[in-house]
Amino acid sequence: MRRLAPSTAALLVTSLAFHVDTLLYYLLVPLLPRYARDLGLNPLKVGILFGSYAVALLLATFPVAILTDRYGRRAPMLWGLAGLAATTLLFAVSSQYWLLVLARFLQGIAGAATWLPGMALLADHFPSESRGRAMGTAFAAANLGVLLGPPISGFLDQHAGPSAPFLLGAGLVVLDAAGRAFLLSDVPHERGPRLPFRQLLSNPVIRLFAGAMALGSGLWALLESTLPLDLDHRLALSPYRIGLCFAAAALTQSITSPLMGRLSDRIGRAKVLRIGLLLALVLLPLPALLPKAWMVVVAMLGLGTTASFIMSPCSPAMADQVEQQGSQSFASAFSILNLAYSLGMMVGPLVGGALVQALGLPAALGICGLGFGSYLFALGKLSP
Numbered sequence: 001m002r003r004l005a006p007s008t009a010a011l012l013v014t015s016l017a018f019h020v021d022t023l024l025y026y027l028l029v030p031l032l033p034r035y036a037r038d039l040g041l042n043p044l045k046v047g048i049l050f051g052s053y054a055v056a057l058l059l060a061t062f063p064v065a066i067l068t069d070r071y072g073r074r075a076p077m078l079w080g081l082a083g084l085a086a087t088t089l090l091f092a093v094s095s096q097y098w099l100l101v102l103a104r105f106l107q108g109i110a111g112a113a114t115w116l117p118g119m120a121l122l123a124d125h126f127p128s129e130s131r132g133r134a135m136g137t138a139f140a141a142a143n144l145g146v147l148l149g150p151p152i153s154g155f156l157d158q159h160a161g162p163s164a165p166f167l168l169g170a171g172l173v174v175l176d177a178a179g180r181a182f183l184l185s186d187v188p189h190e191r192g193p194r195l196p197f198r199q200l201l202s203n204p205v206i207r208l209f210a211g212a213m214a215l216g217s218g219l220w221a222l223l224e225s226t227l228p229l230d231l232d233h234r235l236a237l238s239p240y241r242i243g244l245c246f247a248a249a250a251l252t253q254s255i256t257s258p259l260m261g262r263l264s265d266r267i268g269r270a271k272v273l274r275i276g277l278l279l280a281l282v283l284l285p286l287p288a289l290l291p292k293a294w295m296v297v298v299a300m301l302g303l304g305t306t307a308s309f310i311m312s313p314c315s316p317a318m319a320d321q322v323e324q325q326g327s328q329s330f331a332s333a334f335s336i337l338n339l340a341y342s343l344g345m346m347v348g349p350l351v352g353g354a355l356v357q358a359l360g361l362p363a364a365l366g367i368c369g370l371g372f373g374s375y376l377f378a379l380g381k382l383s384p
Contacts, residue, residue, distance in 0.1 A: 009183040010126075011125075013077075014119075014121055017180065018139070019145045020176045023148060025111070025149070027169055031154075034157070049097075052101050052105045052108065054108065055105070056106070056107070056108025057338070059108075060108065061335045064335070065331040068331035074184045076113050080111075083107070084176070087104070087110060090106070116335055118138065119315055121184075123135075123330040132260075133261045136258035144254050147254060152165065193326065194327065194332070197332060205317065206321050210314075210337055211378070212375070215371075216310040217345050218347055221352075222352040224349075226356050230288055235292075246300065248297045251304065252301045256305045261312040264313040269313035269316060269317035279302070279305070281372050285362055287300060314337060319334075355367055
């Protein structure tokens with residue numbers, strides 16, 4: 001049997017790992033009403049349940065990055081499987097609130113041990129001229145998890161019971177484990193000097209692309225926290241149709257993510273980012289202004305593509321900067337990107353909520369769109 005090329009194996013394993021991690025994350029979403037009803041959860045407890053993932057992700061990010069750059073990519077990815085298996089089984093058997101929180105917390109740790117080594121693995125195996133396409137492909141696999149997770153979970157819950165989605169998840173973890181264990185190998189090679197976080201943060205290009213990643217994640221967090229209520233009140237859309245609006249965005253982001261990564265390989269990371277910022281300036285207010293549901297869907301399709309323009313060049317740009325300094329401390333650089341992503345997820349709803357309360361949704365999204373446009377000035381004369 002012909003063995004896969006190391007780069008092909010790295011892309012296959014990383015894409016599968018990202019897909020499984022994201023799908024497992026979103027399995028919980030349709031089950032939330034059941035948990036809230038059965039366990040008597042108030043909004044604060046629900047917030048703690050969802051927030052525990054972000055807390056664990058932030059706490060684990062820097063330690064996992066240091067271990068990944070010091071000891072290699074394969075071992076942390078295998079360690080992460082323990083957390084992934086534990087969280088899946090805990091969700092399947094949890095009948096108490098504290099077990100759900102523990103499961104979500106372990107899921108955050110497993111996420112850090114999946115994403116940081118996975119991105120570093122791709123940076124190791126793909127040179128700069130093809131790095132954007134490879135990373136965009138892995139992101140597309142993750143976005144498919146966003147698209148498939150909620151409907152699969154809801155269907156299985158309705159027809160086979162609340163444990164069924166997580167039993168499916170356990171099967172996916174076994175498949176993921178097989179890929180990580182049998183297709184990955186850490187071939188010793190010179191990694192160059194290990195770059196400390198302070199040195200990485202002193203690089204203006206790294207700071208700018210980290211800021212862009214925060215904007216990209218903040219875009220989705222902003223829309224997810226504000227748009228559903230508007231679509232319910234203004235257009236009387238059902239939860240199913242609101243879900244379709246967001247599914248449209250996830251679909252186009254999945255399709256266009258590898259394309260934008262490849263485009264950034266050809267014309268430069270900064271140029272692709274600039275296009276995305278201009279699109280956000282124009283498109284972001286539209287979902288709150290358009291009078292028909294199908295028009296909102298079209299706008300969300302455009303915003304999914306916009307997110308690809310903004311986020312796809314960020315990871316390869318980080319890797320390029322590390323490589324230019326003669327190092328392969330990719331995980332450390334990606335931990336900064338991970339932190340920026342998490343901050344965007346946390347800040348987006350806060351800023352959006354405050355602006356919506358003060359000005360209404362159309363004006364709030366318009367101001368946020370101007371914020372994306374103003375970031376063009378921060379990029380300044382950044383080379384393509």
